[in-house]
Each structure stands twice: as structure tokens, then as C-alpha cells.
Amino acid sequence: MKKSSVLNIAACFALLFLGFLPMANAQKAVPVFENGEAQIVPAFNDPEKWIRHDLWVETEFDTDGDGKPDRMHVDVTRPFQTDTEGLKLPIVYESSPYFAGTASLADGVLWNVKHELGATPPARVNPTVTRRGERPIISNSQIKTWVPRGYIVVHSSSPGTGLSQGSPTVGGDNESLAPKAVIDWLNGRAKGYTSPDGNEEVKAFWSTGKVGMTGTSYNGTLPLAAATTGVEGLEAIIPIAPNTSYYHYYRSNGLIRSPGGYLGEDIDVLYDFIHSGDESKRAYNNKTVRDTEMKNGMDRITGDYNDFWAGRDYLNDMGPMKAALLMSHGFNDWNVVPEHSLRISEAAKAKGIPTQIYYHQGGHGGPPPMSMMNRWFTRYLHGVQNGVENDAKAWIVRENDPNDKPTAYADYPNPEAKPVQFFLSKGAPKAGGISTKRSANQGKETLVDNYSFSGATLAQAEVTEHRLLYVSPVLTAPVHISGKVKVSIKLASSKPAANLSVWLVSLPWTEGRNSKITDNLITRGWADPQNYKSLRESEPLVPGKFYEMSFELQPDDQIIAAGQQIGVMIMSSDREFTLWPAPGTELTVDLDGTSISIPIVGGTAAFEKAVKE
Incomplete structure (x- = not known):
């Protein structure tokens, strides 16, 4: 040729x-995007082709006392194209102390709450956890949602749980530094290994370095814990019902209080509940953490705030935080009460961090709508300019609406809500009244503590000496409450210590009045009168002497329907939450020295209009 x-x-x-x-x-x-959201890509949606493997990431701490940095057990699920086509993707990451199993809450594991206030409680039983799970899978959560949409999903077990080394600390620094180390590894700044003790390294060559974290309850706490380290690469977090302060979880205004549904739980109980790590290290961990640090710091006698609790409050660690925050919580979550989310979201907004909050009317858990989460991760992990940062700052699921149809608001609390001060008028042992106008010389009224009766029973009672109840006129128009109710009370106790519990209720009580709210509780709160001056230093009450104190109830956003009455109920022990001292303590309330401030959309004028006949 x-x-x-x-x-x-x-x-x-x-x-x-x-x-x-x-x-x-x-x-x-x-990855494919439409309307600012990542779409399911068929090529990523074949579970048989997903690559799944595990490894151990080295941290910067040693909490199990073996002289070597603890390593965290991590699993990875990614599309096969990250191997065959050189594809790099962002990461959705969930960390947990629960993945490897938990202890039984058998008799004796929880603290016995039936004793006098200030008394040393009887000893409890320390359970053990048998680890569950088989490598390489730590968890299957998040995978079916995010891998088909062009993400890699990563899980890790918290220190001292599962195959992760170290010790649980329940809010200690290592629980922040552990996910930080994983994010550092995803960005090439920390080392990963194929085994817990070997030297064969694993590289995250498939990672873009952009990470988003999410999870519910403890799993929702850890994204915040990681974010407070300021770690580079953690771009966005979506905590769902997170515990943001272990003091606020186990105490209220100086009062020893259990989380709803777990009467007698305290921080050492949770430590035992999650301690599923290496059995050979548990004796050391128990001695150094549970039996020394926690025993000396948790103070189940006075309930006072101290440095132990301050070190487990993420609000105190927010200086370095910069990850965009989408917060989610239920207003009727009495396990992790809704103040946990609000206190952090308000601090994040004050720092200029992109922040949105989603509240629903249900209980513990409940993520934001998938579209909202998708837009959040699409914007901050894939970098798609979908304008999510310009969306409404607050999303509230209204009564009877489905959780995926929230109403948008400029912010939470509602910017149009104004504090309305209410004063009490006498009526015990029946119901007295509340009004925006003060009536002089209402005198004093007394209740007798008895833990045998639940708050719901007392709210429905027509006549009882075990609570004081004050109600508004019947509403002729709806009243929208948004924000935190504040109680200012002047009271005396017949004993040196007493529980104090306050409920805001909607009456008449009608079980199951809508699909989201199963009773007429609006909100509630608890306090120890011994802490009337200081959260850090309580003092015994002088029987018969009157003390003044103020505290807030849990945040809420609820529209009270026409035909209802708003009621303020004051009682001593709250059967589902507080200690159970012997019945008989008397609390006397000075009505002229007591008031309650309720945030109402439209302020005093809106309330007055709603009670006109």
C-alpha cells in the first residue's frame, strides 16, 4: 500500500x-439533579453491584488505657463506578453507639426513684452487652436512600462500642473526636487500616471530601458533636431529635428528672446500655469512666449543674462550628425534649451559620421531609446552587397535617409572637382563673404532693388537693402559641426539698382530639426550688418561707382551638419524670407573687379578642 x-x-x-x-x-x-434535588440514577441503584467494605480509622485519643490511639470501626457502601470509572462522590455519614447492640433494661438496671429528695438512692445493677453484627456491615441505614442518588454512605461505631476501640463517655470529648477522625480520613488527613491492630492502610480515593451527617436521637447528637470540632469537610448536618446537653436530658433547673419513658435512667445507665466494645477493656473503662468520672460528677443527690455536666453540653463547644444546620424535632418529644434543638439552632443562627429548623407535632424522632433533606445535601455536598439557603428558616407541621407538608414561617419562634403575661386568681381545690389583668389580694393556695396520680389524671380532676389549676375563659377564636412559656412563681414548702412541676394544658380534656396530639398537654417543665438563686448551688428550703424563682417550660408551637380553655397546672411530683418522695409535702403558692408569660401570635390583643363573648 x-x-x-x-x-x-x-x-x-x-x-x-x-x-x-x-x-x-x-x-x-x-449524579443527576432536577429541581435542586439529587435523583435516583439507575446505574447506582443495583445493590448487587455496590461495593461494601470495612476498616479502622486511627484517632488522636486513647481512652481504653492501652497506650495506643483508639481506632474506630468504619464501613463503606459505594457504587461500583467509584472503582471502575474513577468516580468520586460525597459522603452521607451516620455514627452511633447502638449499631452493635445494647443492654437489657431488666429490673434493677434503672435507678429506683422511690425515695426522699436528697437521700442516697439504693444501688443499681450494672448490666453487660453482648456485641452483635458481622463484618463488614455495621448498619444498613441511609444506604437505600442515598447511594442511588449519587452518594457514598459511611457508618462508624462510637468509641467502646462494637468493634471500635476505646471507651464510651456519653458526651465526652472522644465522642466528638471519633467522627472527626473519620471525616479526616475521608479527606486524606487521617489513616485507615484493614484491621484494628495492623499496618495495612486503606485510602478513601473515591471521596470528594465533602461530608454530611445525619441520624436520630444519640445518632443525631453525634453530627453536632463532630461539627463542634470545626473539622474541614463536614459541610452539612441534619440532626433529628438530638440530645445537645446531657444535663438538660437528665436534669431540669436543678431537679433530678428522667427522660420520658425511662423513669430512673441517668448518664451511667446509658453508659452501661451502650458499652458493647472489647470485653477485655471493659473493666478498665468501667473503673475510669463510670465508677470514677461519672460517679463523682453526675450528682444524683442535689441535681446541681457542675463542670462534669458543662463538659457534656455542646452549646459550650460551638465556637469552631461552621457546618450548615438543618434541625428536626417533635414538639411532643418527652424523651429528648424540644429545647435541645432550639438552643443549638439559635446559637448557630447567631454565628451566621446557614440554619433551618423543622418541627412536627409528634414524639421522639421524625426526620424532615425527604425533599428538604435532599435539597440540603444537594446544596452543601454536591455544590448545586439550588437556593436552599434562601428558603424559610422554620417549618412547622400544623395540627392534623402530614409530616411531609409543613408550613413555612419566617423563623421560630414565630416573629409575630409576643409574650403575654397572665395573673392567677384563686379557686382551689377546684380551678381558679388566669387573666391578663391582675386582681389584687388573691392570697395563697396549697397543694399536697402525691406521686400516685399522673399529671393527666390531675388535669382532668374537677376537685383535688394534689394540684392547683388556673384556666382562661373559653376561647371564641383560635390562639396560636409559639415559643417558650416562662413561669415566675412565689412559693413555700413544708419540707426542705420538694419537686416542682408546671403544665400548660388545653381543656376540656378530650383523648385523641387529633391524629398528632393524643392528649391536651400543650407544654410542661420542672424545677427544684432549692436552686431558686443558682443552678450550680442549691440550698435547703426553710419550711414555710416563701421563695421566688423563674424558669421556662419546653418550647412549643400549637394552635389552641376555639371552644378550649388554656390552663396552668402546678403540682409537685410528676409521676412520669421526677423522683417519688413519700406523699404529703405541701407547696403553698402566693398567687399575688406568681405569673406566667405565654408567647402568643398577635400578643395581648389577639388573646383578648379570642376570649370576648
Whole structure:
């Protein structure tokens, strides 16, 4: 063949080859976005082809006393294209102390709450946890949601749980530094290994370095814990019902209080509940953490705030935080009460961090709508400019609405809500009244503590000496409450210590009045009168002497329907939450020295209009 012919044939083949290049590139799987949301990509949606493996990431701490940095057990689930096509993707990451199993809450594990205030409680039983799970899978959470949409999903077990080394500390620094180390590894700044003690390294070559964290309850706390380290690469977090302060979880205004549904739980109980790590290290961990640090710091006698609790409050650690925050919580969550989310979201907004909050009317858990989460991660992990940062700052699920149809508001609390001060008028042992106008010389009224009666029973009682109840006129129009109710009370106790519990209720009590709210509780709160001056220093009450104190109830956003009455109920022990001292303590309330401030949309004018006949 002539040289020119060979060249022409070669040129044809070259053009043909180059012609196929765009087609070959077009066949590569990439994330797809529509309307600012990541879409399911069929090429990513074949579980049989997902690559799943595990590893151990080295941290900067040693909490199990073996002289070596603790390593965290991590699993990875990613599309196969991250191996075959050089695809790099962002990460959705969930960490937990629960993945490897938990202890039984058998008799004796929880603290016995039936004793006098200030008394040393009887000893409790320390359970053990049998680890569950098989490598390489730590958890299957998040995977079916996010991998098909162009993300890699990563899980890790918290220190001292599962196959992660170290010790649980329940809010200690290592629980922040552990997920930080994983995020550092995803960005090439920390080392990962194929085994807990070996030297064969694993690289996250498939990671873009952009990480978003989410999870519910404890799993929702850990994204915040990681964010407070300021770690580079953690771009966004979606905590769902997170515990943001262990003091606020186990205490209220100086009062020893259990989380709803777990009467007698305290921080050492939770430590035992999650301690599923290496059995050979548990004795050391128990001695140094549970039996020393926690025993000396938790103070189940006075309930006072101290440095132990301050070190487990993420509000105190928010200086370095910069991850965009989408917070989610239920207004009727009495396990992790709703103040946990509000206190952090308010601090994040004050720092200028992109922040949104989603509240629903249900109980513990409940993520934001999938579309909202998708937009959040799409914006901050994939970098798609979908304008989510310009969306409404607050999303509230209204009564009877489905959770995926929240109403948008400019902020929470509702900016149109104004504090309305209410005063009490006498009526015990029946119901007295509340009014925006003060009536002088209402005197004093007394209740007798008796833990045998639940708050719901007392709210429905027509006549009882075990609570004081003050109600508004019947509403002729709806009243929208949004924010935190504040109680200012002047009271005396017949004993040196007493529980104090306050409920805001909607009456008459009608079980199951809508699909989201199963009773007429609006909100509630608890306090120890011994802490009337200081949260850090309580003092015994002088029987018969009157003391003044103020505290807030849990935040809420609820529309009280026409035909209802708003009631303030004051009692001593709250059967589902507080200690159970012997019945008989008397609390006397000075009505002229007591008031309650309720945030109402439209302020005093709106309330007055709603009670006109």
C-alpha cells in the first residue's frame, strides 16, 4: 500500500475512535439533579453491584488505657463506578453507639426513684452487652436512600462500642473526636487500616471530601458533636431529635428528672446500655469512666449543674462550628425534649451559620421531609446552587397535617409572637382563673404532693388537693402559641426539698382530639426550688418561707382551638419524670407573687379578642 493510503486509513480510524469518545463518556454514570434535588440514577441503584467494605480509622485519643490511639470501626457502601470509572462522590455519614447492640433494661438496671429528695438512692445493677453484627456491615441505614442518588454512605461505631476501640463517655470529648477522625480520613488527613491492630492502610480515593451527617436521637447528637470540632469537610448536618446537653436530658433547673419513658435512667445507665466494645477493656473503662468520672460528677443527690455536666453540653463547644444546620424535632418529644434543638439552632443562627429548623407535632424522632433533606445535601455536598439557603428558616407541621407538608414561617419562634403575661386568681381545690389583668389580694393556695396520680389524671380532676389549676375563659377564636412559656412563681414548702412541676394544658380534656396530639398537654417543665438563686448551688428550703424563682417550660408551637380553655397546672411530683418522695409535702403558692408569660401570635390583643363573648 502507498504511504498516503495507510495514513488515510489511520486517519479514518482515529476519527472513528474520537467519534466514539463522547458516546463513551456519556455512558459513564454521574449524579443527576432536577429541581435542586439529587435523583435516583439507575446505574447506582443495583445493590448487587455496590461495593461494601470495612476498616479502622486511627484517632488522636486513647481512652481504653492501652497506650495506643483508639481506632474506630468504619464501613463503606459505594457504587461500583467509584472503582471502575474513577468516580468520586460525597459522603452521607451516620455514627452511633447502638449499631452493635445494647443492654437489657431488666429490673434493677434503672435507678429506683422511690425515695426522699436528697437521700442516697439504693444501688443499681450494672448490666453487660453482648456485641452483635458481622463484618463488614455495621448498619444498613441511609444506604437505600442515598447511594442511588449519587452518594457514598459511611457508618462508624462510637468509641467502646462494637468493634471500635476505646471507651464510651456519653458526651465526652472522644465522642466528638471519633467522627472527626473519620471525616479526616475521608479527606486524606487521617489513616485507615484493614484491621484494628495492623499496618495495612486503606485510602478513601473515591471521596470528594465533602461530608454530611445525619441520624436520630444519640445518632443525631453525634453530627453536632463532630461539627463542634470545626473539622474541614463536614459541610452539612441534619440532626433529628438530638440530645445537645446531657444535663438538660437528665436534669431540669436543678431537679433530678428522667427522660420520658425511662423513669430512673441517668448518664451511667446509658453508659452501661451502650458499652458493647472489647470485653477485655471493659473493666478498665468501667473503673475510669463510670465508677470514677461519672460517679463523682453526675450528682444524683442535689441535681446541681457542675463542670462534669458543662463538659457534656455542646452549646459550650460551638465556637469552631461552621457546618450548615438543618434541625428536626417533635414538639411532643418527652424523651429528648424540644429545647435541645432550639438552643443549638439559635446559637448557630447567631454565628451566621446557614440554619433551618423543622418541627412536627409528634414524639421522639421524625426526620424532615425527604425533599428538604435532599435539597440540603444537594446544596452543601454536591455544590448545586439550588437556593436552599434562601428558603424559610422554620417549618412547622400544623395540627392534623402530614409530616411531609409543613408550613413555612419566617423563623421560630414565630416573629409575630409576643409574650403575654397572665395573673392567677384563686379557686382551689377546684380551678381558679388566669387573666391578663391582675386582681389584687388573691392570697395563697396549697397543694399536697402525691406521686400516685399522673399529671393527666390531675388535669382532668374537677376537685383535688394534689394540684392547683388556673384556666382562661373559653376561647371564641383560635390562639396560636409559639415559643417558650416562662413561669415566675412565689412559693413555700413544708419540707426542705420538694419537686416542682408546671403544665400548660388545653381543656376540656378530650383523648385523641387529633391524629398528632393524643392528649391536651400543650407544654410542661420542672424545677427544684432549692436552686431558686443558682443552678450550680442549691440550698435547703426553710419550711414555710416563701421563695421566688423563674424558669421556662419546653418550647412549643400549637394552635389552641376555639371552644378550649388554656390552663396552668402546678403540682409537685410528676409521676412520669421526677423522683417519688413519700406523699404529703405541701407547696403553698402566693398567687399575688406568681405569673406566667405565654408567647402568643398577635400578643395581648389577639388573646383578648379570642376570649370576648
